[in-house]
Amino acid sequence: MKIILWIVVAAFLGTIFFVWGMNLGRRKDYVSQQSAAVVDGRSISNMDFDRLWTQKSQQLYGQEEEPSSEQVQRLRTDLINELIGQELLQAQFEKLGLKIYPEEVAARIAAIPAFQQDGKFSQEKYIRLLQYNRMEPAEFESDQARTLEILKMDRLLRDAMVLPEERVRAYFLARRREVKLALVNFRWQDRIRNIRIPEEAQRRYYQENRQKFYQPAQVRASHILIRTNPQASEEDKLTAKLKLDNIREELKQGANFAQLAEKYSEDPGSAKNGGDLGYFTAEDMVPAFSKAAFALKVGEVSPPVETSFGYHLIQVTGRREEKKPAFAEVASEIEKTLQEREARRNTNEDAVAFLARIKNTGDLVQAASAAGRKVTTSGWITLDSSLPQVKDSRRFLDRAFDLPLHQPRAITGLDDEIAFVEILAEKYRPFREEAYQRQRDELVERLRRQQGDELSTAWLQTAEKKADIINNIAKEQAEGVTTTARENP
Numbered sequence: 001m002k003i004i005l006w007i008v009v010a011a012f013l014g015t016i017f018f019v020w021g022m023n024l025g026r027r028k029d030y031v032s033q034q035s036a037a038v039v040d041g042r043s044i045s046n047m048d049f050d051r052l053w054t055q056k057s058q059q060l061y062g063q064e065e066e067p068s069s070e071q072v073q074r075l076r077t078d079l080i081n082e083l084i085g086q087e088l089l090q091a092q093f094e095k096l097g098l099k100i101y102p103e104e105v106a107a108r109i110a111a112i113p114a115f116q117q118d119g120k121f122s123q124e125k126y127i128r129l130l131q132y133n134r135m136e137p138a139e140f141e142s143d144q145a146r147t148l149e150i151l152k153m154d155r156l157l158r159d160a161m162v163l164p165e166e167r168v169r170a171y172f173l174a175r176r177r178e179v180k181l182a183l184v185n186f187r188w189q190d191r192i193r194n195i196r197i198p199e200e201a202q203r204r205y206y207q208e209n210r211q212k213f214y215q216p217a218q219v220r221a222s223h224i225l226i227r228t229n230p231q232a233s234e235e236d237k238l239t240a241k242l243k244l245d246n247i248r249e250e251l252k253q254g255a256n257f258a259q260l261a262e263k264y265s266e267d268p269g270s271a272k273n274g275g276d277l278g279y280f281t282a283e284d285m286v287p288a289f290s291k292a293a294f295a296l297k298v299g300e301v302s303p304p305v306e307t308s309f310g311y312h313l314i315q316v317t318g319r320r321e322e323k324k325p326a327f328a329e330v331a332s333e334i335e336k337t338l339q340e341r342e343a344r345r346n347t348n349e350d351a352v353a354f355l356a357r358i359k360n361t362g363d364l365v366q367a368a369s370a371a372g373r374k375v376t377t378s379g380w381i382t383l384d385s386s387l388p389q390v391k392d393s394r395r396f397l398d399r400a401f402d403l404p405l406h407q408p409r410a411i412t413g414l415d416d417e418i419a420f421v422e423i424l425a426e427k428y429r430p431f432r433e434e435a436y437q438r439q440r441d442e443l444v445e446r447l448r449r450q451q452g453d454e455l456s457t458a459w460l461q462t463a464e465k466k467a468d469i470i471n472n473i474a475k476e477q478a479e480g481v482t483t484t485a486r487e488n489p
Contacts, residue, residue: 035470035472036048036049036050036080036083036472036473037049037080037083037084037087037469037470037471037472037473038468038469038470039084039087039088039091039467039468039469040091040467040468040469041468042087042091044080044083044084044087046472049079049080049083049473052079052083053076053079056075056079073477076473076477077473077474077477080471080473080474084464084469084471085460085464086146086150088460088463088464088467089149089150089153089154089460090146090149090150090153092153092463093149093150093152093153094149096153096156098149098152098153098156100145100148100149100152104148105141105144105145105148108144108147108148109121109126109140109141109144114129115129117268117269117270118269118272120268120269122268122269124225124267124269124309125269127308127309128285128286128309131286131308132283132284132286154456157452157455157456157459158448158452158455158456160455161448161451161452161455163444163447163448163451167447168440168443168444168447169431169436171443171446171447172431172435172436172439172440172443173428173429173431174401174402175383175401175402175443176382176383176428176429176435177382177401177426177427177428177429178380178381178382178426178427178429179378179380179381179401179423179424179425179426179427180377180378180379180380180381180423180424180425180426181377181378181381181400181421181422181423181424182364182365182368182375182376182377182408182421182422182424183375183376183377183378183387183389183390183419183420183421184354184364184368184373184374184375184376184419184420184421185376185389185390185417185418185419186347186350186351186354186417186418186419186420187347187416187417187418188340188343188344188346188347188416189343189416191343191346191347192339192340192343195339195342195343197335197338197339197342201338202327202331202334202335202338203327205334205337205338206327206330206331206334210324213324213325213330214322214323214324215320215322215323216281216282216283216322217281217282217294217319217320217321217322218279218280218281218319218320219279219280219293219294219296219316219318219319219320220276220277220278220279220280220316220317220318220319221277221280221293221296221314221315221316221317222257222258222261222270222274222275222276222277222314222315222317223261223265223267223270223275223277223289223312223313223314223315224244224247224257224260224261224264224265224275224312224313225265225266225267225270225309225310225311225312226240226243226244226264226265226266226310226311226312227240227266227309227310228240228310228311230308237306237311240304240310240311241304241311243264243311244304244311244312244313245304247260247264247313248301248303248313251301257274257275257301257315258274258275258276259274261274261275262274262275266310267309275315276317279318279320282294286307286308286309288305288306288307289305289307289312289314292305292312292314293314293316296314296315296316297316298316298317298318298319299315299316299317300315300316301313301314301315302314302315347418348418350371351410351418351420353371354367354368354371354373354420355410355420357370357371358408358420362406362408363406363408363422364408364420364421364422365422365424367408376389377424380427381397383397383398383401385397390417390419391417396411396419396421399411400421400423402450403421403422403423404423405423405425405426406422406423406424407422407423408420408421408422409421409422
């Protein structure tokens with residue numbers, strides 16, 4: 001759950017402004033020195049930058065392939081530039097007098113999958129995840145409100161774009177054309193069979209990553225919840241406990257726990273499943289709940305347990321003991337992991353070098369010949385054709401047909417492939433008004449997404465030139481003084 005929440009928070013980046021009670025002149029100097037960046041007097045604090053970098057790093061270092069120092073520096077640069085861009089967008093949002101309403105924030109949070117149970121927002125899950133990650137709802141909701149401001153301002157910029165009808169018609173014709181293309185694939189799977197990993201390297205990986213193989217103890221439990229407000233009176237709390245005492249009596253007389261959970265539990269997410277919560281670790285639940293659950297034997301039912309959600313009866317239905325596997329038990333898994341890491345690294349390096357060749361020559365076939373790479377060429381094909389050389393042919397062609405003639409590009413993210421493609425020849429088919437009208441709305445939306453990115457980037461570049469920006473992260477990296485804490489989150 002902790003990993004899920006980091007992903008959720010990282011996907012919706014927000015910052016909290018640094019405020020200090022000093023006179024204006026001294027405060028400006030102090031803030032500029034203690035900030036990751038300052039944008040027209042608005043501070044992005046080091047604390048907020050480090051918090052977001054930690055979240056990003058957990059995903060980065062959680063990948064199988066460990067990033068290089070160059071990748072880390074580039075990603076830190078990307079993050080601070082992204083935050084500066086957000087600051088500019090938010091400032092423009094405020095300048096225009098626009099607002100975000102509480103209902104919009106609530107709808108956004110309710111739509112986050114990590115806070116849902118069976119496809120619906122779960123207040124219990126929301127509070128539990130925030131508590132587990134030591135976040136207050138007000139802090140998280142403030143971040144979401146800020147994110148909505150940024151998204152709404154970005155959308156406003158995109159909606160201001162005007163698409164001439166001639167541009168949409170030309171795009172329709174380009175998507176209907178027939179083309180011949182050249183294709184060069186880079187697949188890490190093709191290299192893995194030739195990679196050998198010494199046992200010494202495998203053992204070193206095992207020692208450095210023992211925590212990855214550790215499996216903490218888990219229990220499977222069901223519960224019956226009677227909700228109470230955290231500020232409930234003693235009378236209300238006593239009433240909830242009495243309800244659970246009566247339910248316990250029914251259990252002693254032979255009633256089925258799952259049936260009683262369906263009947264009485266006020267947790268809608270688990271009640272319909274007989275109160276079943278599945279397997280969880282001690283850290284997955286609030287402390288009081290975990291302490292009670294892990295103290296029970298399989299089949300036992302707890303007395304009423306108080307948490308911030310109310311009072312629970314807990315029945316443990318299964319246990320899994322902790323596991324600390326020896327090297328021999330995970331050696332084959334480690335070997336595959338290291339083989340894949342090496343294959344991906346080699347493939348990415350080859351693809352980067354190949355991209356440089358393309359930029360120099362402007363010709364895919366010529367670059368492939370110089371690099372000793374196999375080139376696949378097609379006959380005349382349309383958008384609806386199939387290419388056996390790529391797994392996701394439909395998605396690949398959907399992107400390839402947006403390319404102009406003789407302008408090779410890389411298309412990534414297709415089943416872990418990096419594919420370089422060039423349109424070698426093209427011929428246009430007759431314009432058909434009926435087909436155009438059927439597709440027009442979809443084409444307009446596609447063009448808005450494509451050109452909206454360009455327009456938003458152009459606006460930010462202009463805004464950055466006009467703004468007074470102090471970028472201390474960039475200064476640190478230029479001077480080579482990035483702190484150890486930030487390099488190793």
